[in-house]
Structures are given as structure tokens and as C-alpha cells.
Amino acid sequence: MADQPLQAALEVQNLTWNVAEQNILTDINLSIEQGARVAIIGPNGAGKTSLLKCIAGLQKDFTGDINIGGEPISSLSTRQIAQRLAYVSQHQSTPFDLTVNDIVRMGLLANKPLLALNGAFDDSHDDQHIAESLQLVGLKHKRWHSFNTLSGGEQQRVLIARSVVQSPKLLIMDEPTNHLDIYYQHQILALANELDLTLIFSIHNLELASQYANTLVLLNEGKIVAKGNADSVLTSNLLEQVFKLPCLVESHPINPGKRITFAANTPDAARKAQ
Template sequence: MTVIARKLCWGVKRKTIVRDVSLAVRAGETLGLIGPNGSGKSSLLRLLAGLKQPLSGQVEIQGRDIANVPRREVARNVAFVQQSAATDTNVSVRDVVRLGRTPHRSALSGWRASDQEAVDGALRQVGMTHLQHQSWQTLSGGERQRVHIARALAQSPQVLFLDEPTNHLDIHHQIEILQTVRQLNLTSIVALHDLNLAAMFCDRIIVLKDGALIASGAPETVLTEELIASVFRVAAAVSISPHHGHPQVHFRTGDNAAV
């Protein structure tokens, strides 16, 4: 499914958080959102997913303005993975993932084979099958994040929004999760704080600063030393990795690290 945003603006009281952002994401593409803390990445994701209503502008998914689409219908096609979530309920991992099937079921429908297959597949994709009967309360932060992603995958979405999904994960699982997302046959928009992960796993990157979109394109054209210095206020050297062929950012240390 395609995702198109036209001149999105949103803010709280007198503070503008997303400023006149327009973008287009092709079906099956993985788009990365990068920018410093407070740049508007999370707010933009929620606008694109229909979780916030813009003050002006609109979002179209597969050519339809999502403001005019029933929320349940949106939920059948769009899944959102937030940075973190908590619950005091003592439920199993599998029960959490089963919640992803809610938009596809009516109040009177029973649990179907297709629901079972979706949950099993989602657990398998994030490597949590062996913990499916374990209590949610006993999981580490990284394990909980993987379960949240599994719940989103169980939803069988066509568009997946992820807000810094690698938070709390060790390096191995960061790469594993983003490889999983990258290989899915769906449209993905992911906010990331790690520039090297964005370069490795995103087809295109957009850069936000103070709520405005200031750069957009392939990682090798966007991730320049000049842009990193301007947006993130750090000095870095950028090269092409001989191992994976993507840009690789090396941050400088010492007296000249900040700019």
C-alpha cells in the first residue's frame, strides 16, 4: 500500500511540532525517519498512522484519506509499534500477540485457523516461540519489544509503522528485527535514532529538524558529513562499507566531536 502525506501540520497549544511535511512512500518500500530528539519523528508517525489528527493537511493510504475511513478498517491494514508499553495484567506472551487479531474478528466470531497461523508466524518471525507461554511480567525490556512487534505482525498489516523499535535491544536483536521488517512484503515507515541502522535497512531516509522535513532520498545521498553536522551537531566521517555497500557513519571523539 502507498502512503502519501500532504502538508501535514500539528502542534500543542502554541508550539508547532510537525511543520508542513509532505512525503510519499511506495508500496513495499521501507522509509526511515531520522532526526534529533524533539524533531517530530514520533508525532509524524502517529499522524501518518491516523493516531493523531493533523491541524491541517491530510494522509492518504492507498489513495484514500484516512480521516474518512472507519478506524476498524484502518486497523485491518495499518499496525503501529510504539517505543514502549506496559501492562499490569498477568498475561502470557501468546495472549499479548493474540490481541493483534482483534481488528479481524467480530464479537461473536470464534478463534479460526487463520488467527492461529497469524499468531504462530508472528512469534516465529521475532524469535519468541519458545517464550510464548511465559508471563509478560517476567520478560526483559528487549523481549517485550519483540512481543510488541509480533503483535503488530499478527495483525497482518499492509503498512507497518515503528517508533524506534530497536530501543532496549542488544545489537544482535536490533539487526535481526530490522532484517525481519526489511524482508516483509509490506510498506514500512520506521523512526530510528541509529544512523547506521537506517542506512543499512531503509530504501530511503527523510530527515526532520524542528518538525520540518529538510532532506529526503537514498541513504548515500542524505547521510553526508555536512548534514550530520548541521542536524545532529556532531562531527562525523561517512564512508561506504565494503561489507554491505551502505553508508557508514563514524562519529569523531575528543575536542572536535561537537560542532
């Protein structure tokens, strides 16, 4: 008997989202296989965050279909969505003085009884899981610090640790390298790549996208311009069309992936891109 094909981790079909008669996303179609590493790229306002929020179940008023592991997201409760995916946003703040441990522990709640908020159902394995996830992101030494006293980069790493504890099948990260220095940009993306799940992340840095994703989705004005590997998506013609600047695309001399050099934003460069 022939092997049955794996169920796609994510299917997006004819996704369109309009707000006040403005098109935010238009006719988005995506099929993402299990274990894929997908980078959503494009200029500001292209719809990257909007797409991720729809996939994560944070926006409801779209048309089209989104299926996670073959299940329509519209049929899942917030808790059921949390059992299947974790979402790390660009910005995170809390009005409460929670510790890093408190924030990471929230990742446990998706897979515990509803009465688990007070920690009554925690055990030694949970404690170890929290400690190990913080060790992975280099913040075990700040486990009992106030979350609000951390830098933006440290807070982002705490949120990724929370996602590790949540044990999802799908991890969605919106600009995970924002506020991070070069070392932690690479560390966070390398860490996410090592996790046994499907990864979707938006990112402005095209070189990092080419290094850490096996599939790139290029958005512009709410539409998919191209999708595929770095060789097919990161071409000078496509990038000049979307970013309105001449560019040079070449193999990166040190890392896997591409090196992209955009021309300075001068009147002459703008004329060449038109």
C-alpha cells in the first residue's frame, strides 16, 4: 500500500481581509508542509503582520479558509488554537509586575486543566521544562526578574521560551529579530530552526530570511508576489519591483543563502527602479 501524503501543517485558501473598504490582504493562497521553515518578507505595509494574525486566529473578519493540520481554524476555540500553535508578536507588555517565570509558565496553560492558573497542577517536570527553555534563550539567570525590567530583546527571548514550553505544532513569530543584536538574531532563528515543529516568521532582513527559511513568501500591497526558495524569490527583478530600488543579489560569501545590496536612495536610483 502506497504511503499516504502527510497532512499539510497549514492551508490558506482565498484569504481576503478588508478594513473600512481598504484591502489589507487579497486572495492569499498558501500550503505549508509539516516541518517547513517559512519566511514572510516584504516592505512595510505589505500585510505580513496581518497575514500572521489571521493564521493565528487573532483576526476573525476575513473571507476564505484557514486550516491548521486539516482543521478549519473557524471551528477551533481559543484554547484549541493555543494547543496547536504559538504566536510571538512584535510587541509585548504587561500592566502587571510578572516575573520571567510567570510569563514562560503561561505556555503550560494550553495543555493543562482550566483551573491550572494558580499552579496547583504544576509538577517537577514543568519546573524543569521552564528552566530548560530559559536556558535555550540564554535567560535562565533572569528567571525571577520582573519581565517589565528586561530590554526589548530580552523580552522577545522570554516569549520564545514561553512558546517552547507551550509545545505547539506550529510556531508563528512576527519580526522575532526586532530589538536584537546580531548575535541573538542568529541565535533565536537558529534555535527556532532546531525545534520539532513548523515555523513561520516575518522578517525585514532578507539575508536572514534566505539563511533560515527553506520557503520564502514575498508580499506586496497585501498580495503574494512570489513564493518558493531563495533562488526563485530573491531575484533582483522581483526585489526592485517591490522595494523600488536597484539591487544586487549574490551568494553570501560566508553564510548559506543570499547577500542583497540595495542602491542608495538617490534620485538616479529611483529613476532606474521605475
